[in-house]
Amino acid sequence: xxxxxxxxxVTGAAQGFGFGIAETFVREGARVAVxxxxxxxxxxxxxxxxxxxxxxxxxxxKARSVDKAxxxxxxxxxxxxxxxxxxxxxxxxxxMTEVTEEEFDRIFAVNVKSIYLMARATVPHFxxxxxxxxxxxxxxxxxxxxxxxxxxxxSKGAANLISQSMAVELAPDKIRVNAIAPVxxxxxxxxxxxxxxxxxxxxxFTSTIPWGRxxxxxxxxxxxxxxxxxxxxxxxxSVLAVDGGRCV
Numbered sequence: 509x510x511x512x513x514x515x516x517x518v519t520g521a522a523q524g525f526g527f528g529i530a531e532t533f534v535r536e537g538a539r540v541a542v543x544x545x546x547x548x549x550x551x552x553x554x555x556x557x558x559x560x561x562x563x564x565x566x567x568x569x570k571a572r573s574v575d576k577a578x579x580x581x582x583x584x585x586x587x588x589x590x591x592x593x594x595x596x597x598x599x600x601x602x603x604m605t606e607v608t609e610e611e612f613d614r615i616f617a618v619n620v621k622s623i624y625l626m627a628r629a630t631v632p633h634f635x636x637x638x639x640x641x642x643x644x645x646x647x648x649x650x651x652x653x654x655x656x657x658x659x660x661x662x663s664k665g666a667a668n669l670i671s672q673s674m675a676v677e678l679a680p681d682k683i684r685v686n687a688i689a690p691v692x693x694x695x696x697x698x699x700x701x702x703x704x705x706x707x708x709x710x711x712x713f714t715s716t717i718p719w720g721r722x723x724x725x726x727x728x729x730x731x732x733x734x735x736x737x738x739x740x741x742x743x744x745x746s747v748l749a750v751d752g753g754r755c756v
Contacts, residue, residue, distance in 0.1 A: 650663075668687050691717055
């Protein structure tokens with residue numbers, strides 16, 4: 509088992525990519541804190557994953573919530589080895605000037621500010637224990653943007669670049685930082701990305717992916733497993749596109 513003896517924190521883990529990552533990490537030996545803003549769904553997810561998963565309610569865009577969640581996890585398990593900043597949100601596919609200020613603020617709070625808040629809460633712990641791993645879930649939207657998603661694209665571009673900057677700054681502390689840039693995936697956010705979930709819209713989106721399909725939670729979990737395992741000890745500052753050739 510590639511994560512035996514490790515403890516991981518995965519945000520937005522009640523569904524989608526986060527659930528796939530948490531489930532895979534437990535299968536590979538880790539104990540996993542399933543964080544989600546929806547506490548009931550987090551508990552359901554943890555029960556579905558198994559006894560080595562436990563639920564923690566957390567709004568990743570709010571400092572007090574993040575701090576309390578991290579304190580609770582460390583108090584429960586003693587040590588944290590891996591942080592996966594997966595929680596994300598978007599605005600509906602529409603012209604950029606039609607996105608409301610409230611939508612904009614929430615997107616940047618969840619997709620960008622959360623990385624800052626989680627780093628502030630966990631980096632001191634990693635430093636005190638000789639290192640750790642941070643994985644941020646960016647997006648191909650930050651590498652090859654699609655129209656109608658401008659502010660979401662910008663937030664994921666920030667997440668991708670922040671990951672590289674964190675890697676350089678934290679390397680002396682033996683804290684590895686990487687990002688995964690998934691192409692559009694079979695998650696609850698898919699219909700929002702497309703604007704509407706119709707066979708025509710699906711065909712239009714998949715036609716831009718050379719591999720011919722959307723990503724799945726397991727695709728992202730497989731990449732996350734490698735990047736968070738000791739096998740990737742020399743990998744930091746990478747933005748790994750899991751995109752079926754979308755960004756080529």
